[in-house]
Amino acid sequence: MKEQVPDVVIQRLPMYAHILRALKEVGVESIGSRELGAMLRTTPAQIRKDLSYFGKFGKQGMGYDVSQLYEEVTRVLGLGRPWSLALIGTGRLGRALIEHKGFVDEDFRLVAVFDKSHRRIGKKLGGVVIQDVAELEQTIKERGIEICIVAVPPAEAQRVIDAVVRAGVKAMLNYAPIVARVPKNVQLRQITPLHALQSMTYYLKSEYPAPSTSIEGRKEKKTRGQIN
Amino acid sequence: MKEQVPDVVIQRLPMYAHILRALKEVGVESIGSRELGAMLRTTPAQIRKDLSYFGKFGKQGMGYDVSQLYEEVTRVLGLGRPWSLALIGTGRLGRALIEHKGFVDEDFRLVAVFDKSHRRIGKKLGGVVIQDVAELEQTIKERGIEICIVAVPPAEAQRVIDAVVRAGVKAMLNYAPIVARVPKNVQLRQITPLHALQSMTYYLKSEYPAPSTSIEGRKEKKTRGQIN
Numbered sequence: 001m002k003e004q005v006p007d008v009v010i011q012r013l014p015m016y017a018h019i020l021r022a023l024k025e026v027g028v029e030s031i032g033s034r035e036l037g038a039m040l041r042t043t044p045a046q047i048r049k050d051l052s053y054f055g056k057f058g059k060q061g062m063g064y065d066v067s068q069l070y071e072e073v074t075r076v077l078g079l080g081r082p083w084s085l086a087l088i089g090t091g092r093l094g095r096a097l098i099e100h101k102g103f104v105d106e107d108f109r110l111v112a113v114f115d116k117s118h119r120r121i122g123k124k125l126g127g128v129v130i131q132d133v134a135e136l137e138q139t140i141k142e143r144g145i146e147i148c149i150v151a152v153p154p155a156e157a158q159r160v161i162d163a164v165v166r167a168g169v170k171a172m173l174n175y176a177p178i179v180a181r182v183p184k185n186v187q188l189r190q191i192t193p194l195h196a197l198q199s200m201t202y203y204l205k206s207e208y209p210a211p212s213t214s215i216e217g218r219k220e221k222k223t224r225g226q227i228n
Numbered sequence: 229m230k231e232q233v234p235d236v237v238i239q240r241l242p243m244y245a246h247i248l249r250a251l252k253e254v255g256v257e258s259i260g261s262r263e264l265g266a267m268l269r270t271t272p273a274q275i276r277k278d279l280s281y282f283g284k285f286g287k288q289g290m291g292y293d294v295s296q297l298y299e300e301v302t303r304v305l306g307l308g309r310p311w312s313l314a315l316i317g318t319g320r321l322g323r324a325l326i327e328h329k330g331f332v333d334e335d336f337r338l339v340a341v342f343d344k345s346h347r348r349i350g351k352k353l354g355g356v357v358i359q360d361v362a363e364l365e366q367t368i369k370e371r372g373i374e375i376c377i378v379a380v381p382p383a384e385a386q387r388v389i390d391a392v393v394r395a396g397v398k399a400m401l402n403y404a405p406i407v408a409r410v411p412k413n414v415q416l417r418q419i420t421p422l423h424a425l426q427s428m429t430y431y432l433k434s435e436y437p438a439p440s441t442s443i444e445g446r447k448e449k450k451t452r453g454q455i456n
Binding site for chain 1: 233238239241242243245246247267268281303306307309313319320321323325327328335336374375376377398399401405407408409415417419420421422423424426427428429430431432433455
């Protein structure tokens with residue numbers, strides 16, 4: 001049994017996987033923590049610390065084996081087999097997400113799409129026929145859908161999230177700007193670009209030092225904010 | 229002079245502002261930390277701690293004055309005056325962002341849009357004529373643009389970000405799945421939904437307890453992840 005892995009490290013691993021895959025594709029076989037740190041805009045010490053949670057990869061002075069590390073990171077993340085995905089809401093945002101190249105890739109397979117608009121039901125999105133949202137729970141259960149993306153208007157979001165939870169889904173990405181309520185055993189990641197903008201203005205207006213950007217935009221160091 | 233305000237608190241403030249505005253609109257005049265905590269899916273203690281950075285708002289047993297707290301939170305964030313915004317990239321994602329209701333609101337005013345495609349230049353998006361990206365630096369300087377949203381393909385993103393930095397912009401939202409390089413005095417927030425999905429599968433596959441969801445999807449408690 002290993003040490004606990006902090007969630008912040010788990011959230012960085014996709015970026016490690018992304019970089020390692022690119023290195024593998026161009027034929028790089030090994031890489032040092034210094035070079036990997038430069039690519040991930042972090043320190044060699046942080047790289048070594050992050051990777052130490054997952055066993056021994058590097059030899060002193062030899063660098064990390066790119067293929068081996070890539071395999072391990074994707075294995076730890078549970079990638080390398082497709083996860084089945086459903087989208088709820090096919091407005092502009094939902095459609096852009098699915099049609100945006102690179103969003104649904106080999107790791108995620110879109111198997112169902114839902115909307116409540118009768119203008120949209122029966123049409124196709126991302127190769128999938130749009131179903132009535134009334135069929136949500138039954139379809140999720142029947143098709144074993146594991147992850148849902150919620151892209152409905154704020155006023156409908158909690159109701160949709162509740163239905164997704166009732167259907168047994170344990171992971172959701174929510175784009176509606178609400179503080180969604182989910183049981184403790186369900187993961188919900190919130191994507192709210194407006195709020196990201198609103199929190200940046202704090203640093204702009206005050207001309208305080210910006211928070212140091214670590215990989216994946218996470219801020220780990222405290223910043224010198226103050227009231228003025 | 230006050231204590232340092234951690235970035236994680238600053239990142240939560242937009243959600244406070246969001247909730248407080250909604251309360252104000254329905255005529256709620258005061259609210260306790262317990263009720264506010266319930267709405268923000270956090271503890272009363274966390275609410276009191278967050279707000280303690282910004283002075284005295286509540287009286288013992290009286291709750292917080294909603295209007296006063298709303299004004300203070302928006303003032304701290306630097307909202308309440310419009311910030312000028314530019315979008316670079318008018319593909320599906322860029323268009324969805326601008327046309328998505330509620331993204332650009334009274335706090336943010338879209339003043340310029342750029343693309344490199346001659347099919348798009350000269351057309352309008354969000355009420356703004358799309359300009360050639362070659363005019364980026366000059367337009368940003370002339371129009372005093374303060375925040376940029378980068379929604380271009382990954383292969384072009386770093387070059388665009390460099391141009392935005394050269395033009396003097398200190399805050400960016402980047403949607404391209406790259407580890408972008410910016411100077412220390414520039415804030416860059418990365419929005420990468422694919423990576424959010426990839427980090428959730430860690431918890432799904434392992435059936436470990438999900439990280440406790442705090443407001444705005446931030447995870448502050450460490451989780452009991454392990455390798456299996």
